[in-house]
Amino acid sequence: MSGPDTSEQSAARLPLAARxxxxxxxxxxxxxxGQDQESFLEELAGDHRPxxxxxxxxxxxxxxxxxxxxxMPQTVGAWRDRARASIGWxxxxxxxxxxxxxxxxxxxxxxxxxxxxxxxxxxxxxxxADAMTSIAWASIAMILLLLIGWALVGRLADIVARGRxxxxxxxxxxxxxxxxxxxxxxxxxxxxxxxxxxxxxGRSLVDYRHPLxxxxxxxxxxxVAVAGLLSVLCVVLAxxxxxxxVRDLRGGVWLSQATAVVLFLAALAxxxxxxxxxxxxxxxxxxxxxxxxxxxxxxxxxxxxxxEWPLVSAGLAVISVVTARAALVARRSYNTARxxxxxxx
Amino acid sequence: MLSSLAGGPKHGYALMKDVEDFARVTLxxxxxxxxxxxxxxxxxxxxxxxxxxxxxxxLTAAGATALEQQLSELQRVTSTGATRLAASRRxxxxxxxxxxx
Numbered sequence: 296m297s298g299p300d301t302s303e304q305s306a307a308r309l310p311l312a313a314r315x316x317x318x319x320x321x322x323x324x325x326x327x328x329g330q331d332q333e334s335f336l337e338e339l340a341g342d343h344r345p346x347x348x349x350x351x352x353x354x355x356x357x358x359x360x361x362x363x364x365x366x367m368p369q370t371v372g373a374w375r376d377r378a379r380a381s382i383g384w385x386x387x388x389x390x391x392x393x394x395x396x397x398x399x400x401x402x403x404x405x406x407x408x409x410x411x412x413x414x415x416x417x418x419x420x421x422x423x424a425d426a427m428t429s430i431a432w433a434s435i436a437m438i439l440l441l442l443i444g445w446a447l448v449g450r451l452a453d454i455v456a457r458g459r460x461x462x463x464x465x466x467x468x469x470x471x472x473x474x475x476x477x478x479x480x481x482x483x484x485x486x487x488x489x490x491x492x493x494x495x496x497g498r499s500l501v502d503y504r505h506p507l508x509x510x511x512x513x514x515x516x517x518x519v520a521v522a523g524l525l526s527v528l529c530v531v532l533a534x535x536x537x538x539x540x541v542r543d544l545r546g547g548v549w550l551s552q553a554t555a556v557v558l559f560l561a562a563l564a565x566x567x568x569x570x571x572x573x574x575x576x577x578x579x580x581x582x583x584x585x586x587x588x589x590x591x592x593x594x595x596x597x598x599x600x601x602x603e604w605p606l607v608s609a610g611l612a613v614i615s616v617v618t619a620r621a622a623l624v625a626r627r628s629y630n631t632a633r634x635x636x637x638x639x640x
Numbered sequence: 641m642l643s644s645l646a647g648g649p650k651h652g653y654a655l656m657k658d659v660e661d662f663a664r665v666t667l668x669x670x671x672x673x674x675x676x677x678x679x680x681x682x683x684x685x686x687x688x689x690x691x692x693x694x695x696x697x698x699l700t701a702a703g704a705t706a707l708e709q710q711l712s713e714l715q716r717v718t719s720t721g722a723t724r725l726a727a728s729r730r731x732x733x734x735x736x737x738x739x740x741x
Contacts, residue, residue: 324677327677328673328676328677330690330693330694331651331652331673331693331694331695332652332669332670332673334651334652334653334692334693334694335652335653335656335669335672335673336669338653339653339669348666348668349668349669349670351668352667352668352669352670352671353668353669353670354670355670356668356669356670356671356673356674357670359670359674360674360677365674365677365678365681366677366678366680366681
């Protein structure tokens with residue numbers, strides 16, 4: 296090796312995947328073992344060994360370190376950062392859960408059963424209808440929790456804006472809030488099936504019940520969801536570098552616990568919904584209210600649900616477990632940080 | 641890892657190569673440093689001053705004692721296994737009747 300080589304220069308020579316894997320470790324770990332691991336990868340590459348397996352090992356190792364932080368220094372900062380990262384792990388996956396829940400709500404089962412043909416529904420069908428209502432409430436609760444979370448993160452990002460990161464983050468903080476409001480408005484439109492007619496110059500331009508208008512609302516929903524997801528990722532990046540105090544995290548800890556409970560209930564409801572729908576005998580198409588040209592035949596919907604619900608429920612269950620674990624770690628880390636703070640001279 | 645460090649201080653990559661040579665197991669960086677962190681937490685190894693951005697690690701006195709205990713445990717298991725294997729081979733050589741006694 297010729298001449299002094301800084302950590303940044305050597306890290307820049309590593310492939311992007313390796314740098315991402317190294318960045319997946321907590322800050323205290325990177326301070327302590329980051330350069331050792333970089334050197335390890337460089338020597339591995341120098342010996343012409345494949346890096347893929349090492350990168351995978353780093354990813355698994357980063358998860359292990361986050362679950363069991365062996366050798367973590369007993370400082371307020373380290374435990375505070377661990378609590379902050381855990382809050383992120385407990386709340387951000389709720390966005391993914393929202394996408395899964397919206398996949399459930401895409402099916403026309405809700406509107407069909409709300410049509411009032413209760414006599415046609417078996418016990419399974421009634422269970423599925425109740426579960427669908429619970430899922431709708433769970434999704435509204437998740438959106439509200441995310442809004443509260445974004446407001447909290449917004450406060451953190453405000454601190455960042457006063458610091459070294461810059462005011463551009465504030466724009467990114469406001470984007471999820473706007474997205475959240477639009478999402479709630481769209482969900483009300485979809486839930487109430489309100490007739491939204493936009494008159495311009497005495498002529499109706501948009502009719503929500505029109506198939507094209509419904510399509511536009513559906514695409515808008517997806518676009519808003521993706522925009523919200525991207526914005527939250529940016530906010531998470533901003534919050535990573537924010538200087539926060541321990542007490543700033545108290546709300547986040549409560550939020551992560553509430554998110555874990557809501558996600559658990561949503562996972563249970565999705566199982567009830569799937570089992571209920573698959574045990575509902577086919578309903579004649581003529582008996583379905585709202586069976587317009589945009590609706591698929593009921594038996595087709597059932598076949599589709601039967602194939603999809605185990606995947607959706609499994610996805611929600613995995614997210615629920617991750618969230619619950621992260622919420623637990625967030626609570627413990629927050630308490631430890633407070634104890635260390637109280638014990639400090 | 642402790643057996644490798646018993647041969648002298650090593651940094652992460654040298655440790656991995658040494659373990660690969662004598663144990664025929666290839667360890668990745670996540671595993672190596674995860675293990676080193678746990679051993680360091682228990683006071684069995686310690687990091688020395690960094691050389692060229694890498695920390696060499698060495699066995700502590702507690703680490704040497706822990707290694708000694710583990711090796712004697714392993715030795716007891718291997719010697720028991722070897723003794724029983726030899727007896728089993730003798731029974732098999734004596735024939736089916738001997739195998740049932």
